[in-house]
Amino acid sequence: xxxxxxxxxxxxxxxxxxxxxxxxxxxxxxxxxxxxxxxxxxxxxxxxxxxxxxxxxxxxxxxxxxxxxxxxxxxxxxxxxxxxxxxxxxxxxxxxxxxxxxxxxxxxxxxxxxxxxxxxxxxxxxxxxxxxxxxxxxxxxxxxxxxxxxxxxxxxxxxxxxxxxxxxxxxxxxxxxxxxxxxxxxxxxxxxxxxxxxxxxxxxxxxxxxxxxxxxxxx
Numbered sequence: 001x002x003x004x005x006x007x008x009x010x011x012x013x014x015x016x017x018x019x020x021x022x023x024x025x026x027x028x029x030x031x032x033x034x035x036x037x038x039x040x041x042x043x044x045x046x047x048x049x050x051x052x053x054x055x056x057x058x059x060x061x062x063x064x065x066x067x068x069x070x071x072x073x074x075x076x077x078x079x080x081x082x083x084x085x086x087x088x089x090x091x092x093x094x095x096x097x098x099x100x101x102x103x104x105x106x107x108x109x110x111x112x113x114x115x116x117x118x119x120x121x122x123x124x125x126x127x128x129x130x131x132x133x134x135x136x137x138x139x140x141x142x143x144x145x146x147x148x149x150x151x152x153x154x155x156x157x158x159x160x161x162x163x164x165x166x167x168x169x170x171x172x173x174x175x176x177x178x179x180x181x182x183x184x185x186x187x188x189x190x191x192x193x194x195x196x197x198x199x200x201x202x203x204x205x206x207x208x209x210x211x212x213x214x215x216x217x218x219x
Contacts, residue, residue: 129160
């Protein structure tokens with residue numbers, strides 16, 4: 001896998017063309033970017049960041065949010081990182097597998113952050129805002145890795161985020177991603193879950209569906 005290639009995968013079907021710059025007016029100048037991380041535990045300060053995937057959210061000419069390309073990278077555990085056996089069993093990740101083609105943290109972050117910064121500039125936004133399921137978990141790992149790698153241009157707001165667990169609880173009465181997708185009529189394969197790319201894609205679908213439904217209700 002070449003982590004610097006932006007892999008295009010359609011998670012939503014756009015009804016119309018991308019409206020350049022429109023997304024900047026929707027969320028006070030912030031570009032929503034759905035993120036999912038897979039880790040070696042729950043502590044962002046001590047546990048390894050093993051996978052990251054991001055789906056920037058744009059807007060079409062009908063005012064609907066749509067998921068764009070997916071950015072993803074497998075990551076080498078940083079030196080001295082903790083790896084909980086229970087976390088690895090849950091995700092199915094073997095950090096030592098050479099077929100993962102994992103990158104050092106700083107290279108992996110660059111492969112995600114650079115395209116996001118380009119989109120921020122292209123669409124006239126001032127910064128990205130992280131969207132995730134139980135978002136502060138993912139934001140904590142992104143911020144911790146950025147600090148370890150001394151990243152000067154982390155595109156994400158340092159503490160604000162959108163949490164799809166909260167949004168799904170409001171919209172569908174469900175806070176578990178798989179169950180929320182089921183209520184939203186979004187296909188969800190539990191066997192494919194707990195991969196950063198898959199979960200980020202499904203979270204992007206869920207986020208777009210909830211926000212678009214709300215937008216239609218306001219008309």
